[in-house]
Every structure is written in C-alpha cells, then in structure tokens.
Amino acid sequence: MILNLLFGPDPALLGTPPMSESPFSLLPAASANAQELDNVYIFVTVLCAISFVLLIGAQIYFMVKYKKPANGHNKTSPITHNGKLEFWWSFIPAILLVVCFAWGEVLYLDMVAPPADAINIRVTGQKWQWTVEYPDKAGAVLTDEIIVPVGTPVRITLTSLDVIHSFYIPAFRQKKDAVPGRYTTMWFTAIKEGEYPLLCTEYCGDNHSMMIGKAWAVSPEEFTKRLEEAARLEQKVDEGETLADFGRRVFERGGCESCHTITGEAKTGPSLKGKYGATETLADGSTLTIDDNYIRESVLEPNAKIVQGFVPQMPSFAGRFDDKQIAALIEYIKTLK
C-alpha cells in the first residue's frame, strides 16, 4: 500500500502504454545506457541518504540534548571555529563530489558519441507532433511513433519546424532538445522489447501535454516488417480499399487527430465533421464554402485562410503529403457527415 502511494498504481490496471511490468517501478531500463545511468543514480542516492542522515541526525541529537532547561539558560560553549574540522568537512565532500562528477562524465561521453554502425533516424518536432523518418527505407514516415530494433545502436538527428521541443524516452534515459534552425543528435541501443512512452519535455504551447507518442523496441525482423508496413501505408491504396479508406489512414498516420477531431468538438483546430460543403467564417470576417481547393490550400499553406476563433498554428504539410494522399484526405473529409 505504501509502495503504491510512492510509486503510483499498477500500470497493468490502466489503459495506457505500460512503462514497466514491475509494480515497484514505472521505469524499466530498456536501453544499454539506462542500466549504467541507474547505477550512478543509485550511487548518488546512497551518498545523499548517508549525508542527510548524518547531518539531520546530528541536528536532531543537538536539538534534544541542548534544549534550553525550563529554569533559565545553560551556559553555552564558547567555541567559535575549529580549523581542522572545517578543513575535513570541506575536503571530504569535495572528494566525493569529484567522484560523482567523474563517473557521470565518463557515462556522458559514452551517451553522446554514437558508434559508426548506428542506423539513422530523423525526427522533426512541431506543434504538437513528432514526425519520424527512416532515411534508409524510402517512404517510411511515422507520426508520434518511433520503432527501433533491439540490439542495434540508433542515432537520431533532431530538429524542429517551429519552437523548441525536447525528445524524451524515459525508458531509454535519453533526452535532447529539438531546436528550430539546427540539428541535434542523440543515440541509444534498445535492449528490451516493449512499448514505452515518448514525451515532449520542453514547453511548446497549448498542447505540450498532448505531445506524447510511443516508442517501440522490437526484434530486428519485426523492425524490418514494421518499416515496410509503414512505407506501404503511406504510399498507396490497398486492394479492396476505397480512396476514402486510404484517406482515413493518411489522417491517422499524419497525426491530424492531435488538433482536428472528427466528432464535432473543436480542439486546437476546427473539427472536420460535416465541414465539406459547409460555409465557414474566416478570421477577417469574410466567408467561404469549404471545397477541394480550400482543403488542399489548408494542407499546403495552412495559415493563408484561418477560420474565425482559431489562431494560425498549423505547420505546412507540403512535402509530407503528396497529391494522391491529399486527394484521399479530401475524400475522407467528405465522408465525415
């Protein structure tokens, strides 16, 4: 019960991606550097716990022992300093701190230098989604989802389209800012298959809290399979599937849902329900009827015509969606009655 209070409820009882199968920790060590980092963490914790107990122990002992008696003050000690004691209590912490620094630094050097055989993944942050691209697999683009193979080092190159985001996978103990106008890198080797949360840790506006994705660590075979599936999903209409069905997959894969609902409820952007053919009032007061061209323009140049009551926040999807995918999206939006 106490442990439950400290560490939260059993993730298995909750409907979200579990971070760990252990009831005592939400935080599995799922990458090669995570175990080593946890060792440093435990070392620092033990050191701090000992220091705390010694210091606060001394304080409480003095508090009890040297309490003022009821019948007036005791004579107190005239001691004002003690050079030897002061030297040692400066010197010993200094040495311990240097040990903490050195261990942390050795691990850090390892955590920032990717090996030559690492596979490359490009991640682009934008309000409020992550686009994950695999340069080695044409067409493999994921949204709010990163798939990595277990046992192979992965090097991630990050950037952002708008403001600073931060790419954080707690299970891998890795984090790096995605900065607009420059590239940053991070790397890790996943060692444990599973599905882990992917979080944005640099405040980026209204839906910062919703910029949550999933990181999958899978076997190398599964990795190849999932990438092929991802490439296929993005590229063409499957057999026996209508264009609108393909459009729905583009909508889901593209992360459109993070801002546009299909239920009629407005989020960061307007809901798409019943919008095709409807008349909409724009921010400048003019009105227009939503047609194919308006949808196409809103995908490629989203801030050209903003609907009243919303702010220009949507990034352009030019280069992300091709003509066929946009056509499919339009067909899908038509079906949202």
Place this chain on the structure above:
Amino acid sequence: MSQKPAHTDSHAEEPNFYRAKSGLMSWLFTVDHKRLGVMYLASVLLFFLVAGILAIAVRTELFTPAQDFVSASTYNQLFTLHGAIMVFLFIIPATPAALGNILLPLMLGAKDVAFPRLNLLSFWVYSVAAVMLLCTLLLGGLDTGWTFYTPYSVQTGTAATLAALGVFVAGFSSILTGVNFVVTVHKMRAPGQTWDRLPLFVWAIYATAVIQILATPVLAITVLLIAMERFLGIGIFDPAMGGDPVLFQHFFWFYSHPAVYIMILPGFGIISELITVHSRKHIFGYKAIALSSVAIAIISFIVWGHHLFVSGQSELAGIVFSFLTFAVAVPTAIKVFSWVATLYKGSIVYNTPMWYALMFLWTFTVGGLTGVYLAVISVDIHLHDTYFVVAHFHYVMMGGLVVSFIGGLFHWWPKITGRMYHEGLGKLSALLVFIGFNITFGTQFFLGHQGMPRRYFAYLPEYQTMHQVSTVGSWILAVGLITAAFALARALSKSAPLAGRNPWEAISLEWQTASPPIEHNFHDTPHVTTSPYDFPEIDKSGAHH
C-alpha cells in the same frame, strides 16, 4: 500604537517611525528606509498571496490526469504567472528589499541607507514593473513560462513583450537597491563595527547586492535584444530571421542562475541570525560562512550552462559546466555544517523563528543534495525538465528562501510592529508548513524520476497517485501559510502584547533601539565593541574550550 520600551530613557516620548509623520504623502514620498521597507513588505506579501493562489489552481488541475479544472491556455498562463510573480515580484525583492531595507541601517547603527532618495526611486521603479507584469493579464495573458524561451516567446502574443519589459524595469529596481546597499555597508557602519563584527545577515545582503549589480544588466541587455528583434526585425534569437534560440538561453541563464543566489543568499543571512540568537551560541565558523557567501557569489556566474545540458551545446561545455556546478556545492555545504555545529552545546529555545530555522536545515539540505543529481551531467539528461527539477528548485527556493523569510518575519515582527504574536499559532503554522511542504514537493522527486515532464496540464494515468498526494500536500501547505499570516496579522491588533525593544535578548544593534524604532533609528550613534554573537550565556571561564 503606543510605544513602551523596556528600558525607559530620556527620549522615551519620541514617536516611532509610523507616527513621526502622517498622511498618505508622507508614505508615498518617504525617504525613511523603514517605511520603504514596510511598503516593500506589504507589496511582496501581496504578490506572494497572488502567486500562491495561482499555484493552488495549478495543483488542483493536476489532481486528475485529464484536463478538467481549467483550459490548456489558462493552465499555461497560471504556471507562467506563478513563476514570474514569485521570482521577480516576491522572492528577489522579499528579503533584500523588504527585510533588508528595514534592518540593514539598524544593524549598522546608521540613520538610514547611503542614498535615501535612490531608495525611494527603487521602490517606485519596482511598483511600475509590478503594474506592467500584472497588465499582461489584460493583454490576453502570458504563456511563455517565466523563462521566456525563444522562439516561443517571439511567436506568442503581444503580452510577452510587455512582460519582458516589466522584468527589465524590475531589474533596475534591483540594481539601484544593490548599489545603495553596497555603499551603505562600506560607508555607514557604526564606530567599532569592523567587517568581522558585522551580523552575517549584513554579509549576505552585501554579497547579494554585488550579484544584483553585476548580473542584472545582462538581463536588461537580453530584453533589449528581444525588443530589437520584435520591433526592428533584426534576427538575434529567432531562427526564422537567422537568429539562434539557444543564444537566448545562454543570456537568460547568465542572469538567472546568479539570480538564484540573489534569492537564496539573504535567506542564509537570516538563518545565521536566527540560529545564533535562539541557541545563545556564537556562530560556528564566522569567517567560513561570510566568505562562502562571497565564494558562492563568484562561482554563481560561471555555472549557467547546466541549464543547457540537453540543449545541444557542445559536449565539452557541458562537462566544464558540470564540474563548476559541483564547485558551488562545497561552500554551500560548509554553511549548512556550520549552522548545525552552531547548535552544539547551545541552549536552544524552541520558539516560532527557531522552528522555521530548524525546518530550513532540513528542507534546504534536501534541496542542496538533490542538486548533486542534477549536476551529474548524465543523470541530468534523464531528469532535465522533469518534476525532479520542479521539486529540487522548490526545495531550494521555498524550502530555502521562503522558509527562512517567514522565520525572519516572526523573528523581526516584534521589532517591525512593536508587538508579539501568539506563539502557539506561530508554531502550528511551522508544523503545517513543514508537513505540507514535504508532502507536496517530496513526492515530486519520485514523479520526476519516473519521467513526469514539467508544465503538463494533463498526464499519463500512471502518475495520478503521486500527483494527488502532492496536491493534497499543497492544500496543507496553504493552510499552514494562512495560519502564519493569521498569527502575524493578529499581532497588529492593539490587544497583542507589547514586545519591548529586545524580546530575544539579542546583541546586534537593531535590538538596541525602540520597537518600532524611532524615525532616526538611534538617539545616539551606537559604538560596537564585540561580535554580534557574543551572548552573555556563553561560558567564558575557559573550562570547555
């Protein structure tokens, strides 16, 4: 409010500084450091209340994983204004400008600060800054976080410019007060008050003033660059115009890291006074405590890069900043050891100020030790921008500065108001604050270690239990603070017992004049012949040495 000093003297009928002049103008244009201090005190306590209410709203939203109590943009404004008001309008001016103004000249045996008119200007500049920051609410609110990170702050609504200018103006108030205090300490000390006979509160205020003078201009420059970028379109921080957003973080933290020590050093000063007076002991390691304040002031200028460990700054820079950050831990540890050693063979009086001082040793030690985790660069990669950081800086800021500030208020309240508060209420407030504070922020270390990011209004359900414990803690903390406010407010009534000039039998000069002091502080210039910690209870026979 009648005044009856414990020791009657020939000038006993002279009115205290509240009664020396009357009328609104006598307050608004006063050059009396005590009246300015009282006005600062009223202002900072008002802003503490406002920012505290915002904090409770934030914690209440976090009671459930979903967004329910306030909207996303309201939540973002709540935590932004909570941080900005707490930092710029409460914590930075609280101890130096409010308590410092009232106490510094009294502790030095001086009639006033060196430049009384500059002091008045400083207060008015502060008031203008406060109005500017509050006006951001009317302009649609501020949602950048108190750190104003670019390019978000450049792209969001107009209120960010006004808020940044407000911070710019507040900075001037800070610089003017700093200059005034440095000159005052150098030039206005009473005869015989050598540097090693200064109360440690004065040393702390002095070190703070030096940082205020040296660091604040960098903040002003940064804000001017932002204004140039917004109004003249010169690309400095915004990558869309060819600027570098990380450069802003360097500028911002070059000021704001030393600012952390602007906030905490005065708290150290208060603790040195409280622990000595209420344990009837000479401070242990006077020189070490005084000089470690100066060491912290210097090192604080070269550790800012630890805020950029995951920003993509060079790895070498990261390692150097990590090392320098460890360096600041040593003088800080020396201080805590010296305070605990001061209790040794003392005669400890358990009154309200002492309860807060003893609480500080606990909370600040937790804050300091958890700083070690964040200084270890690889561990920081995991903990950066999580609730671990939130917990750490609240243990330092609230557990360090706010706890010592409240302790200081209880300690000097009899001097400021001339009356005693109800001891039982004071102790009850200390107990509630201690329990509430540790539940609120202690839990957040676990949350952060489990990966909970900062500034989320909605979160994964795994974190719910810990968030709820933290929220309940914040309510207990709020009740504790309201109890403290009630205890202090009740002491303002005419039925509260008179304090007399020296209820704690302290040695330092502020206790050697009437409570509240007369307008010119002292009838005759005091002469200092001993250390401020040379209490009569100290056994001078040599048997124990």
